[in-house]
Amino acid sequence: MQAHKLRTTQHATPQEPLLLFGAALKPDGSPTQTLRNRVAAAVRFGQSRPAILYIPTGGAPKNAQTEASVMRKLLHAHAIPDTSILLEDTASDTFTSIKACSAVLRRLKHPKTAPLYFATSTYHAPRCWVLLRLAGWVPHAVPYHPFPIFPQNSYAKVLLIVAHEILATLWDSLLVLLWRIVR
Numbered sequence: 340m341q342a343h344k345l346r347t348t349q350h351a352t353p354q355e356p357l358l359l360f361g362a363a364l365k366p367d368g369s370p371t372q373t374l375r376n377r378v379a380a381a382v383r384f385g386q387s388r389p390a391i392l393y394i395p396t397g398g399a400p401k402n403a404q405t406e407a408s409v410m411r412k413l414l415h416a417h418a419i420p421d422t423s424i425l426l427e428d429t430a431s432d433t434f435t436s437i438k439a440c441s442a443v444l445r446r447l448k449h450p451k452t453a454p455l456y457f458a459t460s461t462y463h464a465p466r467c468w469v470l471l472r473l474a475g476w477v478p479h480a481v482p483y484h485p486f487p488i489f490p491q492n493s494y495a496k497v498l499l500i501v502a503h504e505i506l507a508t509l510w511d512s513l514l515v516l517l518w519r520i521v522r
Contacts, residue, residue: 354392354423356449357381357481358440360433360459360467361397361406368402370409373460376486378413381458384481385419391456393419394443396427396436433463434511437470438518444476454479461488462500466508473515 359381362374370378378395385391393414397406407428414424427443430436449455455476459467464480471478489497 354390355388355453356392356394356444356447356455357385358436358455358457358467358471359393359395359410360436360457360463361395361399361410361430362460363399364401364404364406364409366401368400368404368409370413371490373490374406374409375413376483377458377460378410378417380481380483380486382414382417382419384456384458391423392447393424394427394440395424396430396440398428398430399432433466433470433507434514437467437474437511437515441474441476451475452477456481458483460486460490462504466504466511469508470511470515473512474519 359377362371362377364374365371381393385393393410395407395410395414397410399406405428407426411424411426415421425443427436427439430439444455455471456479457464457467457471458481461483464483468478468480489500491497491500
């Protein structure tokens, strides 16, 4: 992970962290449309704030690329400078992203009572919100429109996504609670 210190703008406004949750890459290491949409939603939200620190998280590599490194390239394509990006490229899933990003946020001295923005797909947002809340943060999902709620149009695939998110939320919630007790 690259070194980063909390920076301020010319007006001494501290950067507000915005977590960008990764999505699986294509086999060649390029971004899926879902990942592109998540980054675009984050950038659009960031344009309405005085100073955002984008924290892309995701370390599941494909073709020597991590989700976080691909998101950094997408942020660069939107003219976001490196000084506004802090990679977290070790996490392999949503739970480990919560753990790793919590460590980053503690190092940045982000107050537990301050809003913590995050960008992800609409179907994934409830799980991220619950896990961040259980980890002790005050999460706020950035708007994801005009992008579709689900990446698939098939009712069977949508049902599988919903079932996965429900089960994963329950399992990951248990993991976050155990992590908070044990650490």
